[in-house]
Amino acid sequence: MSGLRVAVPKGAIFEDALRALGGAGLPVGVLRENGRRLIYEANGTEFIISRPSDVPVFVEYGAADVGIVGKDVLEEQEPNVVELRDLGTGACRMILAAPAAKAAEVEEAIDRAEVVRVATKFPRTARRYFEGRGRQAEVIALHGSIELAPLVGLADCIVDLTATGTTLRENDLVILDDISTSTARVIANRGAYRLKNREISTLLDAMQPEGAFRASSPRRPR
């Protein structure tokens, strides 16, 4: 009976999101039905399911009050939303990787501040990373299959997200650097956070057991 509209991301952190929301007593069962519906309603709570990168958009515009999304997406988009809680789940790393055969060469090029070509789904993050190191890069924004880019000569290296590193290994890519770590976050619309503060606080408190204070892994300074 929260009266909230919650944006849930498809894909990798879908199950984590459901566990967190379910743990808080929200009726998430409806979301597991294998329907094609995009909007679900149960006991006064509405759920919308969207691409992870769209979750902050729905929340920023107030089309959803609350959303669950990876920190990687937040760092890339810098949406104007309230970031309320680290769920600690869905952990993955933002990494710089290159083909094993060319890794040394690429690393040397970066060290000499030569311009390297980087393929990524996270152009802002990639640019910020290279600028932060005082290095130069030509960033090529792609929408998927990032690993392909260095294999066919589109790019020298990639900036991408990895959880287990399997895809990287399968494509003979090695990690050159860790850029950041990312976990699932609870975000809220700025207006909803104030106007529906009680409902949102109740939801967060109910999530507490799973998202309780934990020592988060230290982040690399950038």
Added chain:
Amino acid sequence: MERLPTRKFTTTPGTRDILPPESTRLLKTQDRIRERFRMFGFREVVTPALEYAEVLEEPKLRDASFKLFDPDNQMLLLRPEMTTPIARLAAQSLAGSPPPYRLSYALPVYRRSSVGRGQSAEFHQAGVEVVGSGSPAEDAGTIALLVDVLQTLGLRAPDDFAVVLGQSAFYGGFLRHAAPEAAPQLLAALAAKDFVRVDELSRNLPDKTGAAVREIPRLVGPAADGSVLDEAARYAGGEVGNEAVAALENLREVLAHLDAHGCLGAAILDLGLIGRRDYYTGVVYEVYASGLGFTVANGGRYDNLLHRFGKDLPATGFAISLERLISILPHEEMAPLLVLLGDSIEATRAANHLRSSGVPVLQLAEDLPPEDAARYARSVGAAWICYPASGDDALKLASSEAGGEFFLTTPEGVAGEVLS
């Protein structure tokens, strides 16, 4: 030979033509806001759209501004907001007269649409600034004016909108006292509304301080029920430093004045609201409306801005975003209008006669058949069409909707129908 278009005849990205009925709504809303501003003793000013780039200090706003160079190669920018131009004006042009200066404006501002999330490159703001008074009564007075404006326009608090109110010096002062080294990082995290980062940083602090660092910015609740203030007072009873204690006292005074204005019910307290980084020095507020994810208006106290222009004047004020405001206003009936057909002397006489009895008349000096006349009337938002009829002062009147039937009447009859 047909002339080939050689230019882009569209509006530039982020800008648009505003046509009736939207333009009517915009201008009418501006008028009604101006009237309320006048009721509170504000005098309206108009500043140039162009300012020297140096006038603006905040890097983010400078970034977001359109820039150009004048013939002396000085960098100019199109004003991205109105507070700084008014501060400049107050310091420069009003230097001879006694403060406080109570100034208002209703003008467009400009921002590069690709920067930030703003979709518009040009949008309209209306607001007020009180320059030269540090009194909490002025903070409350401007907030009360803002509530007055919104209520005048048909919005009700707290159902339709709420003023979310914070006091940036409370948390800031507490941090500067209890955790001076972590304060800048914590304030930056909170300005970015990143509570996760605030929590992370708080873990390096002693337990009691860390808990307050986490909990104070999460205090949110209706201003009228006092619980947020009680919680804040509980923290202020401990070791928070003089600045935070003074800030809380200031907030109390503002709330007492709001109560006296009769608009305490419209306020939600949020001690985590500190606004833009390093800008607000006291109360800070944002207006949210249900169903709209963005702020409709925002404002607060900015006592340091005038230093930039060589004056030591405290100041407070707000800006309303008119496009967003209009999007949440209740629907209003269009103003009445009648299209009178004909270019005869009788038609002209009839038009004047009708106007003198208060009917807005568009005289279309053409002989259009009723169907075309009705189509034309609908295109200009007129609900009625009218032809002069034979006989003294006789008129044929019909609704401009499809299938409207004509009936014979007098100018008085027309006035009765159109103005009813």
